[in-house]
Amino acid sequence: MLHVGINGFGTIGKRVADAVRVQPDMTVAGVSKRSPNFEATIADDRGYDLYAAGEDGRVPFDAAGLDTAGTVHDLVEVSDVVVDTTPGGVGASNAEIYEDHDTPAIFQGGEDPDVADVSFVARANYDAAVGADSARVVSCNTTGLSRLFAPLEETYGIEKARVTLVRRGGDPGQTSRGPINDTLPDPVEIPSHHGPDVKTVFPDLDIDTMGMKVPTTQMHTHSVNVTLESTPSAEAVRELLGRESRLFLIPETLGIDGAGKLKEYTRDAGRPRGDVWENCIWAESVTVEDNDLYLFQAIHQEADVVPENIDAVRALSERTASARQSIDRTNDALGVGRGLVEHEGNAPRSTADD
Amino acid sequence: MLHVGINGFGTIGKRVADAVRVQPDMTVAGVSKRSPNFEATIADDRGYDLYAAGEDGRVPFDAAGLDTAGTVHDLVEVSDVVVDTTPGGVGASNAEIYEDHDTPAIFQGGEDPDVADVSFVARANYDAAVGADSARVVSCNTTGLSRLFAPLEETYGIEKARVTLVRRGGDPGQTSRGPINDTLPDPVEIPSHHGPDVKTVFPDLDIDTMGMKVPTTQMHTHSVNVTLESTPSAEAVRELLGRESRLFLIPETLGIDGAGKLKEYTRDAGRPRGDVWENCIWAESVTVEDNDLYLFQAIHQEADVVPENIDAVRALSERTASARQSIDRTNDALGVGRGLVEHEGNAPRSTADD
Numbered sequence: 001m002l003h004v005g006i007n008g009f010g011t012i013g014k015r016v017a018d019a020v021r022v023q024p025d026m027t028v029a030g031v032s033k034r035s036p037n038f039e040a041t042i043a044d045d046r047g048y049d050l051y052a053a054g055e056d057g058r059v060p061f062d063a064a065g066l067d068t069a070g071t072v073h074d075l076v077e078v079s080d081v082v083v084d085t086t087p088g089g090v091g092a093s094n095a096e097i098y099e100d101h102d103t104p105a106i107f108q109g110g111e112d113p114d115v116a117d118v119s120f121v122a123r124a125n126y127d128a129a130v131g132a133d134s135a136r137v138v139s140c141n142t143t144g145l146s147r148l149f150a151p152l153e154e155t156y157g158i159e160k161a162r163v164t165l166v167r168r169g170g171d172p173g174q175t176s177r178g179p180i181n182d183t184l185p186d187p188v189e190i191p192s193h194h195g196p197d198v199k200t201v202f203p204d205l206d207i208d209t210m211g212m213k214v215p216t217t218q219m220h221t222h223s224v225n226v227t228l229e230s231t232p233s234a235e236a237v238r239e240l241l242g243r244e245s246r247l248f249l250i251p252e253t254l255g256i257d258g259a260g261k262l263k264e265y266t267r268d269a270g271r272p273r274g275d276v277w278e279n280c281i282w283a284e285s286v287t288v289e290d291n292d293l294y295l296f297q298a299i300h301q302e303a304d305v306v307p308e309n310i311d312a313v314r315a316l317s318e319r320t321a322s323a324r325q326s327i328d329r330t331n332d333a334l335g336v337g338r339g340l341v342e343h344e345g346n347a348p349r350s351t352a353d354d
Numbered sequence: 355m356l357h358v359g360i361n362g363f364g365t366i367g368k369r370v371a372d373a374v375r376v377q378p379d380m381t382v383a384g385v386s387k388r389s390p391n392f393e394a395t396i397a398d399d400r401g402y403d404l405y406a407a408g409e410d411g412r413v414p415f416d417a418a419g420l421d422t423a424g425t426v427h428d429l430v431e432v433s434d435v436v437v438d439t440t441p442g443g444v445g446a447s448n449a450e451i452y453e454d455h456d457t458p459a460i461f462q463g464g465e466d467p468d469v470a471d472v473s474f475v476a477r478a479n480y481d482a483a484v485g486a487d488s489a490r491v492v493s494c495n496t497t498g499l500s501r502l503f504a505p506l507e508e509t510y511g512i513e514k515a516r517v518t519l520v521r522r523g524g525d526p527g528q529t530s531r532g533p534i535n536d537t538l539p540d541p542v543e544i545p546s547h548h549g550p551d552v553k554t555v556f557p558d559l560d561i562d563t564m565g566m567k568v569p570t571t572q573m574h575t576h577s578v579n580v581t582l583e584s585t586p587s588a589e590a591v592r593e594l595l596g597r598e599s600r601l602f603l604i605p606e607t608l609g610i611d612g613a614g615k616l617k618e619y620t621r622d623a624g625r626p627r628g629d630v631w632e633n634c635i636w637a638e639s640v641t642v643e644d645n646d647l648y649l650f651q652a653i654h655q656e657a658d659v660v661p662e663n664i665d666a667v668r669a670l671s672e673r674t675a676s677a678r679q680s681i682d683r684t685n686d687a688l689g690v691g692r693g694l695v696e697h698e699g700n701a702p703r704s705t706a707d708d
Contacts, residue, residue, distance in 0.1 A: 185650035296539035
């Protein structure tokens, strides 16, 4: 049983902890939190050992009537692997702690790539992280693009990719972020950081990205163009993508026109927090003009990296024989693909049994 | 003096009427309206003769205490040229009226291309409309793309264009349109109608477009990729575009990050309604990677076609010698380019005097 510590219990951390909890080969060693806010009460309710990460230590937790088990150092001490889900930039300053304890560590995409030995997406480069001291699970957008590019590159070859990322302004709980009624080129300069970030996973990929920000909180939406090195039919591309366990091809018959209905669908399906772990690709948007492939996909910024973090834990700890084994185990335990109807072009989804 | 009738006095019609009013060679023959709403009181206040277009004729106007001068037939009778600004699809049903009166007519981009002899953008194909019986001023988005493509095609050649149009959900007054908090691929199918519509102006252009809809009301934002037939520097492209009188290169120093500040700027500058008649291109977004040009531009959906309608009036009526003469006269009378600082790469804007 792997004891996994989660340093930070915000948007990503709480999801990773809950995902660890349902894995057959992992247990939550504990979670850290700076302040006793509503998420701390959730950690307490779940029965996770709570470690105080703020400057005032356990004082504010005592005041809030929440028991703590120690400091972040104590958390690392009881962990076989640590997943650092602190805010972007903070993770790098924690790296020394993990090194001091000789504990493998996983960082998030908000950190610079050099924080870790490898930038990680399970479908693309699981093996590169096997046995490494640290891995950086790339951002939600980079994860979404990498999952898509992996089968396209393997099957058709990618000459060049051009993506416009229409990003949600903030998460549902981030009430101080904007815009309220505007569309912002963000950043105005091209390329956005997403293209270079994808290259941390696919070093040889030719990709240009443009970022925008809009007044939604639900999901990112990518407008994707991939100039392929061959010219498959749109139907062949749909079948290829439909065979990927972390890509969901939205059948036209579902009548899902945007992120709102997508998340209503996953809430209806009983997903925890209504999370959408899969890239959601509108099946009828998959279009091939000459060798230009186009499609739209929606990415749940709070959720798609969660199964990747689980796979990264297995890769660093060398407990699983292959990427496929880990991905299938994560999917099966978490419920990736579950509750979603299959697009008619989709082959049966892989499971831990096949 | 050209007597210009405006059939319809909504978002576009009221702007076209006000633009006609300030031209030295045109006068407003009258405007039509179906109901005596707030815009009818504006027409009355401006002193435009009001013609009743609804099924109940003048009755509702009488009840509202607004004088009417007759029906749409009467309006066409007193007009040398009619600009039809009725809702999309209604214009086509009015075509017979204009033909019966042998009156040249201008339609808007919401109509099918076959409603008129020519689909029109002054910078691209003014001469094609000279002396024609009818012209269709293409939609705001198609106008914005055509103004951009014309100098690029002439100077560098266009191998292929790929554009993602992130469209405002509705205009500020369209309170029943959505989305409120979502990003919609719209249409989900690729290409959106914009690519084929641009081809009504540039028949040989290779272009794929993807449309989206977001919860803003202010402007459309285009994420543009143009694969050129040559490889200019970004600075050369900025200089080329800066010389175009209906393209505004937003200097980075202005600190304008989106449509909100753009329109605040034009309101501060004293523009009528704060209208933005120009394509607004973020100067620092202009990027060339190999022969791929990228940029972001914002398009004010209520305003950019207004100067085009004025030029179309002149083209149909054959009153002006050249496209350049008409464009300069329209710009000068309306104030296109006025109140906007020049980007350092911009050459002096053309005026009626040069």
